[in-house]
Amino acid sequence: MKQFVKILPVAALAVAPMAANADTIFGVFAGGQYWDGNVDGSISAFDPQVRLGNYDDQSEAFSSYYVAVEHPIPLIPNFKARWNDMTVDGEGINPESDFSHVDYILYYEIFDNDIISIDLGVNAKRFDGNSSYIVADAAVTPVEFSGTVPMAYAATKIGLPFTSWWINAEASAVSFDDSDIRDISASVEYQFLDNAAIDASVSLGYRDMEVKLDDIDDTYSDIRFSGPYLSVDVHF
Template sequence: MKKSLLVAALGCALVSVSSHADTIAGVYVGAQAWQTDTSGGFADTNNTANFSFDDETNSSVYIALEHPVPFLPNVKINQTTLDNSGVTTLDSSFTFDGQLYTANSEVATDIDLTSTDLILYYELFDNDLVSFDLGINAKYIDGALLVNDRASATQGSADFSGIVPMAYSKIQVGLPFTGLSAYAEGSYLSFDDHELSDYQVAVAYSFIESIAIDMTVQLGYRNVTVDIEDLDDVYADMEFDGVFAGLELHF
């Protein structure tokens, strides 16, 4: 009889742990499609050009691990593409890769830029109404820039990369029993002549909530600002922004 009661108690405990597993530990995997409007420009001096860019659909994917181990931070890895291209009639002269591009010339530009975030954060609050995360972000920027003068065939290119430490935070507010929530998430750094920011605000709707998996759709706005001075001999002052739609899975 005692053995039967013990087995029953263990079974109830296991069911309870399984039904609350997502409040103890979990893995979040997500992807976003981002309609990006790009503005600004770059050069090899602080006299940056002002280019025209086409609208482009970029992507972002991420994975996060949250766990119950005290004092150890949660981990999130996020990779975003920031690719774009365009054709511009210059309103002033500038130099790039040692080449001079004169005013009124027509140039084609191409940006191939990837941002990878390694985020370590703590959940200071975590409930159905409000959650608040705070941490640090090691943002690795890897880029290739190209300028081509269509008339003279003058071409300049540059590669640059670097790790930028940033402050990270996220706040999310939920509406209980509806599956609806809203959040703001971002990273920021201002140091010497470098200034970088990456933030997004969105509404989310959890349309599947089960013991095995949760699924949430997102709709929001994201803004990335890159203002760098002499990173691998590259000067850039660019802004990427636009609306995005995403899907997140929670195991």
């Protein structure tokens, strides 16, 4: 996946730090997500291709957690790291495939008030994945794929006036050659705790992630992960 590091969406580079409305105070955000996902598609390796896994609406439980830091310095982007655990059980010759990865996100708040916020930036999605296949019903042969995928990033949060409810959306995407990767989510959030020391909320949403790889580290995939999720977030 060395090709990934050469691709950076022009739109992401166009984000102007001077336009950012930085937070007036230093803030730390953290949260965890349980994702009831469906897996649909396939993953193969080598040329001619060896089919490693074929999935047809297979149900899997995924999880992720994140930490974000926002600050009042306009020229320096805010930072968010999200760890995604995404292991898929296999069938037949494929014991399992691991699409776990880390999102390293740099972003600017280009608009932020009590009703709406808009973030723009870049997401370096770091894969250290692997799959495998069984040869002659005996030896397990591993297949690894790793690399960093530069993606355009955007997020928005809209508050419903005079309530503790919010509508959220977040997206990362990139397309190059015959490979496409996207990670999109939307949710409804309820803030059940709001005081000077800590804010806390719970969200119910839907996440859709598609990974199409064409000859990346001899790996080919056309696989989609989608389904509802439940998350808890805190702000210190």
